[in-house]
Amino acid sequence: MAKQKYYVVWEGKQPGVYSTWAECQAQTDHYTGAKYKSYESKAAADTAYKAGWKGNWGTGAAASGGAKGKPASSWSRSASVPTSAEIDYDSISVDVGTRGNPGPVEYKGVDTQTGDIIFSCGPIKKGTNNLGEFLAIVHALALLKKEGSSKTVYSDSVNAMKWVKQKKVATTLARDASTEEIWTLIDRAEHWLRTNTYDNKVLKWQTKEWGEIKADYGRK
Numbered sequence: 001m002a003k004q005k006y007y008v009v010w011e012g013k014q015p016g017v018y019s020t021w022a023e024c025q026a027q028t029d030h031y032t033g034a035k036y037k038s039y040e041s042k043a044a045a046d047t048a049y050k051a052g053w054k055g056n057w058g059t060g061a062a063a064s065g066g067a068k069g070k071p072a073s074s075w076s077r078s079a080s081v082p083t084s085a086e087i088d089y090d091s092i093s094v095d096v097g098t099r100g101n102p103g104p105v106e107y108k109g110v111d112t113q114t115g116d117i118i119f120s121c122g123p124i125k126k127g128t129n130n131l132g133e134f135l136a137i138v139h140a141l142a143l144l145k146k147e148g149s150s151k152t153v154y155s156d157s158v159n160a161m162k163w164v165k166q167k168k169v170a171t172t173l174a175r176d177a178s179t180e181e182i183w184t185l186i187d188r189a190e191h192w193l194r195t196n197t198y199d200n201k202v203l204k205w206q207t208k209e210w211g212e213i214k215a216d217y218g219r220k
Contacts, residue, residue: 006045011035017148021212038211089113091152092140096132097217107136110215127182133160138189156205167193
């Protein structure tokens with residue numbers, strides 16, 4: 001059973017402390033400049049909310065482990081080199097939705113700042129969570145290259161990110177009639193990776209510090 005988390009919304013439709021991701025998401029989706037973070041306890045969340053956004057991020061004293069005394073400018077959302085302690089909002093966040101693993105798969109990419117859907121695919125008849133994550137990352141990279149954009153891509157799947165780096169998936173999903181659709185997409189994605197280069201960063205979304213990724217389907 002997943003451990004209870006609490007979500008602080010400093011800037012959103014209705015700032016406050018929330019006990020579910022769905023409530024936090026309702027306050028931050030489509031809200032420009034939303035600022036929020038997850039905590040392991042209600043007490044920590046209440047303390048963080050009272051301290052304010054700058055008190056938790058601007059000084060580098062956030063629960064995510066920033067070094068004390070770090071200049072506020074180093075934590076700016078517009079910083080050119082995002083670290084694990086900050087979110088690069090000028091980015092695309094991707095995630096997958098599944099019903100069974102293996103089972104029907106769909107994925108989407110959203111604007112990390114606003115939550116607006118940039119692309120979506122599926123449902124694909126049969127696949128796995130990691131294969132869907134892999135396809136979502138490659139879809140985002142291909143789209144960004146076509147647009148000439150250097151935006152960052154966020155994913156919460158370590159396996160999918162590894163596969164993208166290796167330009168090849170490592171899965172036990174059999175190739176048969178029921179999985180033909182997703183394998184066709186996988187073959188196309190692997191070919192794209194082998195025949196294209198890109199400068200975009202593909203970074204791990206820090207769920208523990210930031211809450212669920214913006215593209216989350218909410219099916220946990």
